[in-house]
Amino acid sequence: MSKANLQDKQGWQEVLKTVKTLDPHKLEIIKTTLPIVKEHGEAITKHFYKRMFKQHPELLNIFNQTHQMTGHQPKALADAVYGAAANIEDFSKIMPVLERIGEKHRSLQIKPEHYPIVGENLLGAIKEVLGDAATNEIIDAWADAYEVISDVFIRMEDRMYKTTETMPGGWAGFRDFVVDKKVQESDVITSFYLKPKDGKEIAVFIPGQYITVKMDGIGEEYTHLRQYSLSDSPDLDYYRISVKREDSKDQTIPAGIVSSYLHSHVKEGDIIPITAPAGDFYLDIKSTLPLVLISGGVGLTPMMCMLNTTVKENPNREIYYIHAAINSKLHAFKNHVNDLAAEHKNVKSFVIYEQPTDQDREMNNFDNEGYISLELLQQFIPTKEADFYFCGPEPFMRVVNKSLKQWGIPEEHIHYEFFGSFGNLE
Numbered sequence: 001m002s003k004a005n006l007q008d009k010q011g012w013q014e015v016l017k018t019v020k021t022l023d024p025h026k027l028e029i030i031k032t033t034l035p036i037v038k039e040h041g042e043a044i045t046k047h048f049y050k051r052m053f054k055q056h057p058e059l060l061n062i063f064n065q066t067h068q069m070t071g072h073q074p075k076a077l078a079d080a081v082y083g084a085a086a087n088i089e090d091f092s093k094i095m096p097v098l099e100r101i102g103e104k105h106r107s108l109q110i111k112p113e114h115y116p117i118v119g120e121n122l123l124g125a126i127k128e129v130l131g132d133a134a135t136n137e138i139i140d141a142w143a144d145a146y147e148v149i150s151d152v153f154i155r156m157e158d159r160m161y162k163t164t165e166t167m168p169g170g171w172a173g174f175r176d177f178v179v180d181k182k183v184q185e186s187d188v189i190t191s192f193y194l195k196p197k198d199g200k201e202i203a204v205f206i207p208g209q210y211i212t213v214k215m216d217g218i219g220e221e222y223t224h225l226r227q228y229s230l231s232d233s234p235d236l237d238y239y240r241i242s243v244k245r246e247d248s249k250d251q252t253i254p255a256g257i258v259s260s261y262l263h264s265h266v267k268e269g270d271i272i273p274i275t276a277p278a279g280d281f282y283l284d285i286k287s288t289l290p291l292v293l294i295s296g297g298v299g300l301t302p303m304m305c306m307l308n309t310t311v312k313e314n315p316n317r318e319i320y321y322i323h324a325a326i327n328s329k330l331h332a333f334k335n336h337v338n339d340l341a342a343e344h345k346n347v348k349s350f351v352i353y354e355q356p357t358d359q360d361r362e363m364n365n366f367d368n369e370g371y372i373s374l375e376l377l378q379q380f381i382p383t384k385e386a387d388f389y390f391c392g393p394e395p396f397m398r399v400v401n402k403s404l405k406q407w408g409i410p411e412e413h414i415h416y417e418f419f420g421s422f423g424n425l426e
Helices: 003-016 024-039 041-055 057-061 065-070 072-086 091-108 114-133 136-166 257-264 297-313 334-343 358-363 374-380 394-407
Strands: 175-184 189-196 210-215 224-229 239-244 271-274 291-296 319-325 347-353 387-391 414-417
Touching: 003 091, 003 136, 024 041, 024 072, 024 114, 024 136, 041 057, 041 072, 041 114, 072 091, 072 136, 091 136, 091 210, 091 224, 114 136, 189 257, 189 271, 210 239, 210 257, 224 239, 224 257, 224 297, 239 257, 239 297, 291 297, 291 394, 297 319, 297 334, 297 387, 297 394, 319 334, 319 374, 334 347, 347 374, 374 394, 387 394, 394 414
Parallel strands: 291 319, 291 387, 319 347, 387 414
Antiparallel strands: 175 189, 175 271, 189 239, 210 224, 210 271
16 A cells, blocks of 8 residues: 555544534434435435536536436435435444545545535435425434535545645646557557656556546537546556447447547547546555456456556465456457466466357367356365455446355455446445
8 A cells, every 4th residue: 555545544534533523413313314315315316416517517527427327426426425424423434435435536626615516406405305304404404414424525535635746746636648659459448558748757556546537628518537447557657547438338328428539539649637546446465365356348457457566566476367258359458468377377367258259269268158156266266365356347246246255255355346436236
């Protein structure tokens, strides 16, 4: 863990020691009304976003509209509001969730002035969705609860901003980077090698973290912010992101605006503004336990960073890398991983193809056909005494998480990252 991330964790602990206390009567109201707020949570947050964007359309420059359309963001906010309110007497119980949200906020440049806007519209949405059931007394209690919750985030994120800005190579806000190299890795994944336009030092990061990319002037009314995992080790003079082109699956969900633009229009020499690396999903570099990396599709991006870093910094650590893809056409970095496994006896690579091509079958270039399962994990990995990291589509991760728990892997050795929301796999 970097010094900056250690400082942030200590910062959370310091902030939580001085949390404002809620009036006992209002606390009782919050506890009493939690079930109904949970029941109507997504309806409230969907209405909240419509209400807020109507009154403050400038915030469309921050929020991912695709996540609004798919329902990911309203559900994530509903879960976050309920979780924070349910633990308002002891936020330390949900510190990992607070860290995750704080990292997202810092990377997206959420600032103190945004919190009153969110609070006003969230309370308004509660009132308008629940109607007469949301009395003035109830709204007043939730207003105080929101003030307590927002105060925690504002103070902690202030620490995070200062830490990021003052660390070696760090910076505030967005910094211009040049696309030094653009490399196609598969039919749908392309890597972008980013170097700072000013030629100065760049901030170190921990394998597994991400950056936020800002895209303006791409034929859209609003700015688009997207977060992409860093896919190469942190001891280099560039950042690498490997982006999957998100094609439209149906008429209700459009193709990925930013990913399509990056693939089709961004070229070497172009400028992309990004924030400093962030994220609470990262590799424990000091661990000596065998390392198990499990990825599905483009979920391999943080795993590539973890793999490359471990091979360099801990060359004797056992590594088991399992990747699931549709077939070889959609499998990025396959040759790179094969080369590492050939050069390092401690690296073992396994491939699962859902729909292998005829050429895949002829070349016998995969280990199993079908889907990830507990049986396959036990077949590929000879020990339960290991650190497990996984990332990929949500259904894939749910299977992996369930399988690891069925296998008896302790919670502290299971690490995963969601794309785009604050959810969990339970």
